Amino acid sequence: MRTEEILAAVATGLWRWDNASGIVTLDAEAARLLGLPAEQTCLPEAAVRSRFHPVDWNEINGVVNLAVAEGTLAEARLRIMDVEGRLLRTVRSRSKPVVDGSDYQLFGTIQEVAEPQPGTAAHTPITGDWRRSREAFLLDAGRALAEARSTAEVLRVAASLSMPGFSPDSLAVFGSSGGRITVIGQHGYSPGEDPPFADMLLGTDHPAAEVVRTGRAIYLPSPEEYSRRYPAGRPLAADTEPRTPRTPRSWAFVPLTVAGSTLGAWMAGFAHPVAFTPDERSVLTTVARMVAQALARAGAAETERELSQGLQRSMMPTLGPEIPGMTVAARYVPTGGGLQVGGDWYDMIPLPSGRIALVIGDVQGHDVRAAGLMGQLRIALRAYASEGHRPDAVLSRASRFLHGLHDLPGADTYSPGDHSSPRFATCLYIEADPATGLLDIARAGHPDPAVRMSDGTVLVRPTAGGLPLGIDPDTDYPTTRLILEPGETIMICTDGLIETGGHDLDTGWARLRRIMEEHSGDNLEKLADALVAAVHGPSSHHTTGPLVDRREDDIALLLLCREGAGCGCGAGSSTTLLAPARRTAMTVAQAEPERVAVARQQLRDLLHDWADEEQVDAGVLMVSEMVTNVLVHTDGDALLVVEATGEPGERLLRVEVADASDELPHRRRPGEMASSGRGLVLMEMLADTWGVDPRGDGKCIWFELYEAGASGGFADPVGSVGGSAGPAS
Known part of the structure; x- marks a missing residue:
C-alpha cells in the first residue's frame, strides 16, 4: 500500500506551499478536507486562503514565520469555511519549512480534528480569550x-513582565562581545549569585552561545532534554540537585536580534514544565525582539551620555588654586537635548601680574559645533590672558580669532538656519586684584554682572561693552573698573540662567535678585545651588546627568566673593557690631547720556528698603540733576559714588558726583518760564545737607539724606560750597 493511501485511510492529507511562486499543491485528501473536489490539484495562494477563517489565516502566518525563523515545525489549528461562510470542519496542520535564501517551501500534513465539547474547551491558538490576553x-x-x-x-x-499563562521564574540576558558571552543582567538569582555560565567563550557548548552563533531560538522543555543536548550544562539542569521553588524545569533561549544582527540571547526559565507551543514561542520571540530593540536604544543612549560627559569633562576647567582673600564657586548645566553639550563656558586664569582672570561666555548654538568653537575660543582667551594683555585687548584679540575661523574652508557660506554658518559669542572678562578687590571688566554683548553686598542688597552693575565676539574684528571693548568691598559677592552668568522659564531680562534678574537677597550668607556653594535650583531644581557641581525640567538653554555661573563679614562664603560672621555700608559707583560718559537713567535706577536699587519713599524720589531727582549738569556744562565725564551707612531706620545716604571742571557753582534765580537754573534750589529744598568740595583735579558736589528725617547735626550746607559743576541749572 502506498503512503498516500495509508494517510488517506486515517483522513490525513499532504500539501506543499511554495512561497516564491505562491502555488499550493494538494493531494486528494488535503483537497477534500479544504472543501474542494477530492483530487490532486495546484491552486494559487488566494484560492486556498479563501477556505480558511480570516482570523486563523493571520494566526498561521505568524506560526509559519516563527517556524522559518527558528527552523522548527509549524503547528496550528485551522477552521475550514465553505463558500457561504459556514464552518465545515476544524483541521490541524503540521509543516516543516525548507528555506532557500529569502524564499521557502512548506511540506506538511493536514488532518481533521474533533471540535471540543462545550465546557471542556482549552485555550488554543484560535481561542479569543488567550489571544486578547x-x-x-x-x-x-x-x-x-x-x-x-x-x-x-x-x-x-x-x-x-508577566506573560499570559506562563510567566518565567528566572531570566538572564547574555551579551556578546569580543568572542565571549557574558551575563549582562539576570533575575531570579540571590543577590551576589551569578547564574551558571555567566562568562564563556562563543564556542562553548551552551544553548546561549549556540543561539548567538546561529541566530535561532532553542527550547528545552525538560531537564532531561537539556542534559541530552548540552551535557556541559548539566550542573544547571541535573535532577539530583536540591530543588527550590524557582529552580527551572523548562528553558527558552531566544536570540536578541536588531537589524539582522544578533546582539545576544535571552534566557527564560520556568519552574514548571512548558511544552513551548507555537503561541508560547511566538510570544517569547516577540518579547525578545522588543527587549533587543530596547537594549540597543539604551546602549546608544548610554554611549551618547558617556561621550557627552567625557566631552564636558575635557572642556570644562577646574577652578584651580585658591585665591588669597577670595572664594570662587561655579556651575555648568547643559541643555536637555542632543549630546547635552553646548557653547556656554567659564574659566579662571592665573595672570603673570599675580591677579586672577574670570571669564564666562556663550557661543551661539547648543550643538556639537558650538561646543567645538567654545573649546577653541576658551583656549584662545586663556592664551591671550596668560600673555599679560589687559581685558580690552584680550577680548579684541579673541574677536579677531573667532572672526578668522569664519574664513576657513567650509565656513565661508552663510544661509539662515544653516548650522555651518558663522557663529558669534558673548563674553564677560574680569581681571581681579585679590589684595584690593579691584575689578577691571570688559564685556562683549554679555549680560552685566550683579553684586551682592554684605547686607544682602543686590545691584546689577552696568558696565561698558562692545559687540559680541566674532562679528566685527575691529570692535573696541572699553573697560569698567569696580571695587569689590569686603563681604561682597559678584555674580556673572550666561543668559540661560536669566531668561529660562518664560522670563525676559528684567523679570529674570528680579528672580535671581530675590534668591541672592534671601540667601543666608553661610556658604557660597549653597548660593550657587540656590541660583541654579531657581531655574530647574536641585543641581550638583558641574551637573552632567539627565535633568527633567525647564532647561531651554545652557547655564554657566561664576560667583566671586571677597572674604569679609557676611560675605556668603563662610569666611566671616554674618553679624557685626556696625551695620555694613552699601556702596556703588559708576561713570557716566559724555557720549553715553542714556546712562543717566541707569544711575537713577542704581540709586533706587540701593535704597530698595528705605523707609521714606519720598526721600528716595528726592534723591533720584537730585542725582539726575547733578549728573546732567556735568554732561551739559563740562567737557568731561561724571563719576557717581553712592553710600548708605547705619542701621535700618537711622541710615545716612551720601551721594557724590565728581567731575574734572574747577568752575565754582553759583546760585541763579530762574524765572517761571525758565527751563534751567534750579539745580541748587532743588538741593536746598530736598537735601538734609549738601555742599561742593574742591579737589586738585576738579570738584565734587554732594548731598546727604537722613532716613526718616532724623537730624544729624552736620555742617552748614552752604558753608562748604567752593565750586560747582558750572552754572547751576
Whole structure:
C-alpha cells in the first residue's frame, strides 16, 4: 500500500506551499478536507486562503514565520469555511519549512480534528480569550520597554513582565562581545549569585552561545532534554540537585536580534514544565525582539551620555588654586537635548601680574559645533590672558580669532538656519586684584554682572561693552573698573540662567535678585545651588546627568566673593557690631547720556528698603540733576559714588558726583518760564545737607539724606560750597 493511501485511510492529507511562486499543491485528501473536489490539484495562494477563517489565516502566518525563523515545525489549528461562510470542519496542520535564501517551501500534513465539547474547551491558538490576553500583554510590554532609558531599566522591565499563562521564574540576558558571552543582567538569582555560565567563550557548548552563533531560538522543555543536548550544562539542569521553588524545569533561549544582527540571547526559565507551543514561542520571540530593540536604544543612549560627559569633562576647567582673600564657586548645566553639550563656558586664569582672570561666555548654538568653537575660543582667551594683555585687548584679540575661523574652508557660506554658518559669542572678562578687590571688566554683548553686598542688597552693575565676539574684528571693548568691598559677592552668568522659564531680562534678574537677597550668607556653594535650583531644581557641581525640567538653554555661573563679614562664603560672621555700608559707583560718559537713567535706577536699587519713599524720589531727582549738569556744562565725564551707612531706620545716604571742571557753582534765580537754573534750589529744598568740595583735579558736589528725617547735626550746607559743576541749572 502506498503512503498516500495509508494517510488517506486515517483522513490525513499532504500539501506543499511554495512561497516564491505562491502555488499550493494538494493531494486528494488535503483537497477534500479544504472543501474542494477530492483530487490532486495546484491552486494559487488566494484560492486556498479563501477556505480558511480570516482570523486563523493571520494566526498561521505568524506560526509559519516563527517556524522559518527558528527552523522548527509549524503547528496550528485551522477552521475550514465553505463558500457561504459556514464552518465545515476544524483541521490541524503540521509543516516543516525548507528555506532557500529569502524564499521557502512548506511540506506538511493536514488532518481533521474533533471540535471540543462545550465546557471542556482549552485555550488554543484560535481561542479569543488567550489571544486578547496576549495582545494586551504585548502592548503593555512594548510601552514599558519603549520608556526604558538605560540598560538597567530595560532589564528591570523585562524581569517584571508577566506573560499570559506562563510567566518565567528566572531570566538572564547574555551579551556578546569580543568572542565571549557574558551575563549582562539576570533575575531570579540571590543577590551576589551569578547564574551558571555567566562568562564563556562563543564556542562553548551552551544553548546561549549556540543561539548567538546561529541566530535561532532553542527550547528545552525538560531537564532531561537539556542534559541530552548540552551535557556541559548539566550542573544547571541535573535532577539530583536540591530543588527550590524557582529552580527551572523548562528553558527558552531566544536570540536578541536588531537589524539582522544578533546582539545576544535571552534566557527564560520556568519552574514548571512548558511544552513551548507555537503561541508560547511566538510570544517569547516577540518579547525578545522588543527587549533587543530596547537594549540597543539604551546602549546608544548610554554611549551618547558617556561621550557627552567625557566631552564636558575635557572642556570644562577646574577652578584651580585658591585665591588669597577670595572664594570662587561655579556651575555648568547643559541643555536637555542632543549630546547635552553646548557653547556656554567659564574659566579662571592665573595672570603673570599675580591677579586672577574670570571669564564666562556663550557661543551661539547648543550643538556639537558650538561646543567645538567654545573649546577653541576658551583656549584662545586663556592664551591671550596668560600673555599679560589687559581685558580690552584680550577680548579684541579673541574677536579677531573667532572672526578668522569664519574664513576657513567650509565656513565661508552663510544661509539662515544653516548650522555651518558663522557663529558669534558673548563674553564677560574680569581681571581681579585679590589684595584690593579691584575689578577691571570688559564685556562683549554679555549680560552685566550683579553684586551682592554684605547686607544682602543686590545691584546689577552696568558696565561698558562692545559687540559680541566674532562679528566685527575691529570692535573696541572699553573697560569698567569696580571695587569689590569686603563681604561682597559678584555674580556673572550666561543668559540661560536669566531668561529660562518664560522670563525676559528684567523679570529674570528680579528672580535671581530675590534668591541672592534671601540667601543666608553661610556658604557660597549653597548660593550657587540656590541660583541654579531657581531655574530647574536641585543641581550638583558641574551637573552632567539627565535633568527633567525647564532647561531651554545652557547655564554657566561664576560667583566671586571677597572674604569679609557676611560675605556668603563662610569666611566671616554674618553679624557685626556696625551695620555694613552699601556702596556703588559708576561713570557716566559724555557720549553715553542714556546712562543717566541707569544711575537713577542704581540709586533706587540701593535704597530698595528705605523707609521714606519720598526721600528716595528726592534723591533720584537730585542725582539726575547733578549728573546732567556735568554732561551739559563740562567737557568731561561724571563719576557717581553712592553710600548708605547705619542701621535700618537711622541710615545716612551720601551721594557724590565728581567731575574734572574747577568752575565754582553759583546760585541763579530762574524765572517761571525758565527751563534751567534750579539745580541748587532743588538741593536746598530736598537735601538734609549738601555742599561742593574742591579737589586738585576738579570738584565734587554732594548731598546727604537722613532716613526718616532724623537730624544729624552736620555742617552748614552752604558753608562748604567752593565750586560747582558750572552754572547751576
